[in-house]
Amino acid sequence: MRQSTGDALRPALILRPLPPAVPVMSVLLEALNAVSQGVLVAGADCLIRFCNTAFTSMTGYGVADVLGRGCDLLCGPDTDPATVRALSDCMDQGVPFTGDVLNYTRDGQPFWNELSVTPVRGPDGAVSHFISVHRDISARKRAEDALRDAAQHHRFLQDRVLAGVIVRAADSRLRYANATACRLLGLSEDAVLGTYETDPRWRFVREDGSPVPAEDLPGSLALRGRVDVQNVLLGLERDVGSSPIWLMYNAYPVLDGAGRPVEAVISFTDVTDLKKAQQSLEKSEERLRLVLRGSQDAPWDWDLLNSVLYYSPRWWEMIGYQDGELCTDPSLWETLSHPEDREACRAEFHAALKSGQESYEMEFRLRHKDGHYVPILSRGFILRDGTGRPVRVSGTNTNLTERKQAEARIHQLAFYDTLTDLPNRSLVIEHLRRALLSAKRGAAQGALLFIDLDHFKVLNDTLGHDKGDELLRQVATRLRGCVRPSDIVARLGGDEFVVMLENLDATASQAALAARTVGRKVMALFDTPFPLDGDSHRTTASVGIALFGPETDGVDCLMKQADLAMYTAKAGGRNTLRFFDACIQLAMDKRLALEKDLREGLERGQMAIHLQPQVNQAGKVVGAEVLLRWYHPERGPVSPTEFIPLAESTGLILPLGKWVLKEACATLRRWADHPALSRLTLSVNVSARQFLESDFDRQVLDILAASGANPCHLKLELTESLLAHDVADIVEKMGTLRERGVRFSLDDFGTGYSSLGYLQRLPLDELKIDRMFVCDVLSNPNDASIARIILSLAQNLGLSVTAEGVETAGQLDFLRANGCRQYQGFLFGHPVPVAAFEAGIPAPL
Ligand SMILES: Nc1nc2c(ncn2[C@@H]2O[C@@H]3COP(=O)(O)O[C@H]4[C@@H](O)[C@H](n5cnc6c(=O)[nH]c(N)nc65)O[C@@H]4COP(=O)(O)O[C@H]3[C@H]2O)c(=O)[nH]1
Known part of the structure; x- marks a missing residue:
């Protein structure tokens, strides 16, 4: 109820020059004040003569405020001037006016006024006054505005959703299509209402390319079946024959109060890109299937997060197993891979996972069920999550056996003589x-x-x-x-x-x-x-x-x-x-000639043995070393240092050595009958090549037996170079000979392979200090030390020692002072022919 201003009086009907009021008037007045619309009466001069209670309530003006005021009383800042003009024109022309006007209450509040002004004419036909009826329609206006806003908003949303939405009537005529629907269907917005969903310009096709009849369209199905239709994929050829766009349809029927379908609401989404992606995925999967079927590759897949491995039947087949014959776990390929490949493969695989690369290739060998190894090329593709962490590896194994064989064949053809x-x-x-x-x-x-x-x-x-x-x-x-x-x-x-x-x-x-x-x-x-x-x-x-x-x-x-x-x-x-090389050739020729001469020399009796005395500390001869001499008719005497190495390298040392041994044994045998010589020993040099002959021990025993010499007077001088060979064999041969009394001396001790281990293992009797140490014992402290060490070593091992190359009394004194008891050297005698040696031995007393 609007507040009236000051005037608590009931509104009065003041019509002049109307006749005085009668009860009828009073009734009318009551009636006017009872109506809910505001009523004004204005004179032909447009000044207000009357207002009812509803008017004062509606506007907040009191009766006194209103009477005598002009009809524009309720106009305000936003009142539409055009409407005011139209009203004014109507009043001027004495014609009725109806319209909605934005008016203002007394305290300035706007309200919508549904205004109807009716001119009233007098008997003369002239307008005597106007009756206006006012109804506050603000609430309705607000509702209408809200409705319009809502409709606009709704439309706005409809037009912006990515799905097309259409509403079609039972006869398939379209009642509504949002902007997306118009775009997808190729319709202008104006054309929507005149179009049928079954319009022949559209051709709907299924995924297999077959056409969809009108009665099977989603809207038709929803209406006919009165059910919701969900997720139907249809291709739409907007122009027959054009490539379809793919639409995912949903539809539901709208029923009337009696449950009869009156329209269908159909929504559809453009899934062409998805469909294309799916098609291309299907194609590539199909292609992959075909390729794999056509190739001999064996697919596998490894879910790294769950440690689940899949090996295809061909994977198993490649290494001779049935699918599932072995337990499938991530360590299987390591178990089956070649031990030589395992470490490198593991490192390569983890490097690929770590590096962020998408794929890798590596070759290794897997053990086939029958035991042989199959060469494999493994290609893996690494799938990573958003953070780059590897989550899955899929790939194929290719059997490289044939390729390797072909490569080997190519290599054979390229690099080998057929x-x-x-x-x-x-x-x-x-x-x-x-x-x-x-x-x-x-x-x-x-x-x-x-x-x-x-x-x-x-x-x-x-x-x-x-x-x-x-x-x-x-x-x-x-x-x-x-x-x-x-x-x-x-x-x-x-x-x-x-x-x-x-x-x-x-x-x-x-x-x-x-x-x-x-x-x-x-x-x-x-x-x-x-x-x-x-x-x-x-x-x-x-x-x-x-x-x-x-x-x-x-x-x-x-x-x-x-x-x-x-x-x-x-x-x-x-x-x-x-x-x-000419020089080499010359040297070779010389050598060849020497070799030929040596061979002939042995055959022609040009060889002889010389003996060099070995004496004890009393200066008494206790034996001799046998030294081979070759006297060639043209060359003259040839030094053993020249021909012995040649004999060694040509193998001639074998017959030569045998010959020396025979000569030595024959000499011993002869001495056995000679009182002055019978106690003497003979030391014979034996080359490594000679000793390593498998039957060397037998040869020596045969020669001893054949000559009748006492084995106890024979000493074999071995060189350290012999120790580079099979020591067990050497020990055995020495043992065999030693059992018969043959003794052993290690020649040139200290110059070669000596080791204490060997010294202990070999059944030796004597060490010989090489003349190269003896030579300088007085001038070179190193050589003196070596000589002393050899002597003390020999003493500890219980071996006797003969010092070679003793040339001076000083050397002898040194050796004697350091415990050496036996000597050989020019001081005591040069190597001489046997007869001369024998002649030099004094007869026993
Ligand atoms: N400067 C100097 N030299 C002395 C002295 N005392 C002895 N000699 C020489 O030293 C060599 C000792 O023989 P070897 O070390 O077994 O060294 C021998 C030995 O390894 C080898 N040889 C000699 N005869 C035979 C043999 O019948 N069989 C084998 N396998 N090798 C032999 O030839 C090497 C040289 O023999 P030769 O020329 O006879 O030389 C002999 C001998 O003449 C000395 O006081 N001063």
Whole structure:
């Protein structure tokens, strides 16, 4: 109820010049004050003559405020001037007016006034006054505004949701479509209401490409079945034949009060991108399936977070197992992998996980059920979470067996000679390159031997290529068999072979000797005829040798040198061996001649033994060392220091040594009958090569037996170099001989391989102090110390000691003072022929 201002009087009807009020008027007045609308009466001059109670309540004005005021009393700042004008025009023209006007109460509050002004005419037809009826419609206006706002908001939202929304009537006519729906359906907003959902311009298709009939559209289904339709995927070809956009539909029916469907609300979302992604995923999965089906790869998958491993049936098959035959746990591949690969693989795998890379590849071997190892290429793809942590690894294993075999075959074809299976020129060049590099780093000298069969062409032309090939194969086999496994034997082509020897010796002369030994072994291979298809064929080879070492100028140069040496050998009459280096060749020739002479010298009786006395501390001769002498008719006397090493390297030491032993034993036997000589011992030098003969002990016993010498007078002098060989064997042979009374002395003690361990193990009787220490005992404190140590060592081990090379009384005094009891040297006598030695021994008293 609006507050009236000051005037508590009931509103009065003041109509002038109306006749005085009668009860009827009073009733009318009562009626006017009872109505809920505000009523005003204004004169033709538009001044207010009357207002009812509802008006005063509505506006807050009192009756006194209103009477006599103009009709614009209620206008305010936001009152629409156009409306005011229209009202004013109506009043001027004496026509009714209705309209909604924004008016203001007395205290300035705006309110909506539904105003209707009716002109009242007098008998003369002229407007005598106006009756206006006012209704406060503010509440309605607010409701309408709210409704409009809500509708706008709703529309706003509808237009902005990403889903299309349409409402269709039962006859499929569209009643509503939001902006998204219009966009997706290709409709303008104006066209919505005239369009049917079943419009023939749209073609709906299913995922398999078949068309969707109108009655199966989601709206139709919802209306017909009165059910909600959910998640139906349809393709929409907006123009028939165009590529469809994919829409995910939901729909529900709207029922009337009687439960009859009146319309369907249909929403749909554009899932074309999703669909495309799905299709491409399906395609790539399909492709992967096809690829995997077509390939022999074995997929696997490892869930790192849960430690769950999946090995495909082919994974198992690759290593000979049935699916599930072994327990599948993360350590399985480690258990099955080759021990040599395991550590590297583990490291590589963890490095890949740690590094953040997406994939890796590695090769290793897995143990097959039957025990052999299968070479595997494993490719893994690492899946990581948002923080980069690896959560899953998936991949495939490829069996590399065939590839490895093919690679080996290719390698074989590229680097091996198909006829002989020996390395070919390419491979030997590689080996040489590597050997030269290592020689440059200071390793020992090596040698390259070029071997060319003599007159091979003639054989090939006369006997045919098959037999030629067969000969080459047999030569290859023999060559391979006559060198060490570490030496390289190769075929360069035709009848040319090479042998590469590494690490021969640090000195060129010794390396040349070793190379020549191999060269001669190679030539000796041709001494035995070659069986060729029932016939036996003889052939020879020419060998050229080039040494290589830090100074060598590269592979080509070395090959040329060996080739040239081989041609020199051919030019020298074939079946011969030549060095590229002329000096080496000269030295070799000399050596060869010496070797030949030595061999003949032994056969022709040019050898003799000389004896050098060994005396005790009283100066009495107790024995002698047997020293070999060679007197060549042209060369004259040849020093043992010259021919003994040659004899050792050629093997001639064996017959020579035997001969010396026989001579010594024969001498002992002879002495046995001679009172002055019968107690003397003879020390015989035995070379390592001689002693290592498997039946050396038997040979000695045979010679002793054959000569009838007393074994107790025979002493064998062994050298320290012998100790580099199988000591157990040496000990055994020494034991056998010692049982018969033969004694042993260790020669040149202190110069070579001595070790206390050996000294204790060997059944020795004597140590010999080498003359190199004796020589300087007085001038060199080191040598004096060594001599003293040897003497004290011998004493502790219970061995006797003979000092060699005693030349002066001073040396003798030193040795004697330090406990040495037996001596040998020029001070007591030079090596002399046996007869001279015997003559020098005084007859017993
Ligand atoms: N400067 C000097 N030299 C002295 C003195 N006393 C002895 N000699 C020499 O020292 C060598 C001792 O023999 P070796 O150490 O066994 O050294 C021997 C031995 O290793 C070897 N040899 C000699 N005969 C044979 C043999 O029949 N068989 C074997 N396997 N080797 C032998 O030849 C080496 C040299 O023999 P030779 O030339 O006869 O040289 C002998 C001898 O003449 C001395 O006071 N001063």
